[in-house]
Amino acid sequence: MKSIQNYIDGKFVGSERQFDDLNPADGTLVARVHEADEGLVDAAVQAARKALTCEWGKLPVRERAARLHRVADAIESRFDCFVAAEVADTGKPVSLASRLDVPRAAANFRTFADLIKTSGIESFQTETPDGKNALNYAVRKPLGVVGIITPWNLPLLLLTWKVAPALACGNAVVVKPSEETPATATLLAEAMQDAGIPNGVYNVVHGFGRNSAGEFLTKHPDINALTFTGESQTGAAIMKAAASGVKPVSFELGGKNAAIVFADCDFEDTVNGISDAVFLNTGQVCLCAERVYVERSIFERFVKALKQKAENLRIGSPLDPNTQTGPLISAQHREKVLSYYRLAREEGATVVTGGGVPHFGDSLDRGFYVQPTVYTGLKESARCVKEEIFGPVCHIAQFDSQEEAVAMANDTHYGLAASIWTANLKRGHRVAQQMNVGITWVNCWFLRDLRTPFGGVGLSGIGREGGMHSLNFYSELNNICIKL
Ligand code: NAD
Ligand code: 6OD
Numbered sequence: 001m002k003s004i005q006n007y008i009d010g011k012f013v014g015s016e017r018q019f020d021d022l023n024p025a026d027g028t029l030v031a032r033v034h035e036a037d038e039g040l041v042d043a044a045v046q047a048a049r050k051a052l053t054c055e056w057g058k059l060p061v062r063e064r065a066a067r068l069h070r071v072a073d074a075i076e077s078r079f080d081c082f083v084a085a086e087v088a089d090t091g092k093p094v095s096l097a098s099r100l101d102v103p104r105a106a107a108n109f110r111t112f113a114d115l116i117k118t119s120g121i122e123s124f125q126t127e128t129p130d131g132k133n134a135l136n137y138a139v140r141k142p143l144g145v146v147g148i149i150t151p152w153n154l155p156l157l158l159l160t161w162k163v164a165p166a167l168a169c170g171n172a173v174v175v176k177p178s179e180e181t182p183a184t185a186t187l188l189a190e191a192m193q194d195a196g197i198p199n200g201v202y203n204v205v206h207g208f209g210r211n212s213a214g215e216f217l218t219k220h221p222d223i224n225a226l227t228f229t230g231e232s233q234t235g236a237a238i239m240k241a242a243a244s245g246v247k248p249v250s251f252e253l254g255g256k257n258a259a260i261v262f263a264d265c266d267f268e269d270t271v272n273g274i275s276d277a278v279f280l281n282t283g284q285v286c287l288c289a290e291r292v293y294v295e296r297s298i299f300e301r302f303v304k305a306l307k308q309k310a311e312n313l314r315i316g317s318p319l320d321p322n323t324q325t326g327p328l329i330s331a332q333h334r335e336k337v338l339s340y341y342r343l344a345r346e347e348g349a350t351v352v353t354g355g356g357v358p359h360f361g362d363s364l365d366r367g368f369y370v371q372p373t374v375y376t377g378l379k380e381s382a383r384c385v386k387e388e389i390f391g392p393v394c395h396i397a398q399f400d401s402q403e404e405a406v407a408m409a410n411d412t413h414y415g416l417a418a419s420i421w422t423a424n425l426k427r428g429h430r431v432a433q434q435m436n437v438g439i440t441w442v443n444c445w446f447l448r449d450l451r452t453p454f455g456g457v458g459l460s461g462i463g464r465e466g467g468m469h470s471l472n473f474y475s476e477l478n479n480i481c482i483k484l
Contacts, residue, residue, distance in 0.1 A: 010199025
């Protein structure tokens, strides 16, 4: 049986306590995972502290950047291993892991390696009271040891999104991947070794949240900053832990994202775009649109078209290159999604399509699949319209005016992403600027430029990462003022 170990100070480290890593497509055992206890988490933090004072902390920026490019090379040279590990852990289709997750992991390292070499810092010539001048400039320094905690939906993509800028800024990291998807974080350790990243710079501890590696890491006094992607409630617990040491936090949390479809949109492109926005990764992307608002004159046509898209999605084995939709991550998460499918009916929804579990007649029946689902007819106050479901499901409502659409889209405690679909770009700009979110797409969805700010407002997060925003989070600026 395969085993997945912690990675501490350049060594793979086992532990007595282990837990199962299951394949969501059929419930089979992928590996036994070694859970880090408090002692191992401490060893990882101390290894990271030591690494800061050794070779890594002294490397010139261009050499650090070169090594991060080598990490990207190492990911690319192990492409098939990363894809296979991500597919087995998450159940996502092999086509998706190959075109999104693994290429993005390499791109994350390349982007921040290049950015750290070319980024400047502000400077000011300052007039002084005695009629002379002073020069102010800032220098960028690492934060120290960064604790990184990540979820299961895009495990490698989201982990490297934080590891790459943290290392580019000269920090050492201790990462705690989701207990559901531990494999690629440990595989990344091998890429780090190939790339000549010194021992202790990248450490992995496996385990759960409360009373396990996640909590041990967030409470550790020698962590200098915490960056987290996951549920809003978990973010609140981590914030409490960070508060005692007044540690900086960066949070990318949940969403209940809206899409607004105007009657003048390019109909076919929009149906394709919304279908992706609702169903990609079986709806397990924080940016997915669970609320779709469609202008009344095209409402019926749109509902029919999205129903057809949902019913035509090829659900099946993640290993089949033609599969478009895999299972949900776990039996527990499937129960959560199915509880919302039941609730939608109780709340008076019209089931346009789906609402249940598909049947395959083979081993996939032991997997955690649900049907892609579309609802209409719910009140805006319904729990299914207010709460994040995180499955392949959306509710479609109609609107008559732009103001009404904007008001409904913004009526949420979340504020991660929105998308606007219209041929009228003036309106696209106007509506986009009224969205209370961190990211708005017009006539597209999840189109990423890694230099742009990424994050959410309200329950969707604190701070922004991406480009300079990442460099600013993962470093401290020391402003130096020189009287001339
Ligand atoms: P989760 O919050 O349950 O778990 C995320 C990570 O936190 C896991 O590694 C888990 O072990 C750890 N954790 C849990 N409790 C902890 C605690 N008390 N202390 C320390 N660590 C703890 O989230 P999930 O179910 O893995 O992921 C799905 C959620 O993530 C959804 O809400 C989704 O919207 C959100 N998400 C947000 C973004 C974003 O960029 N905004 C991206 C991906 C996922
Ligand atoms: O693309 C990214 O950088 C990013 N953080 C995506 C998050 C997706 C959420 O599931």
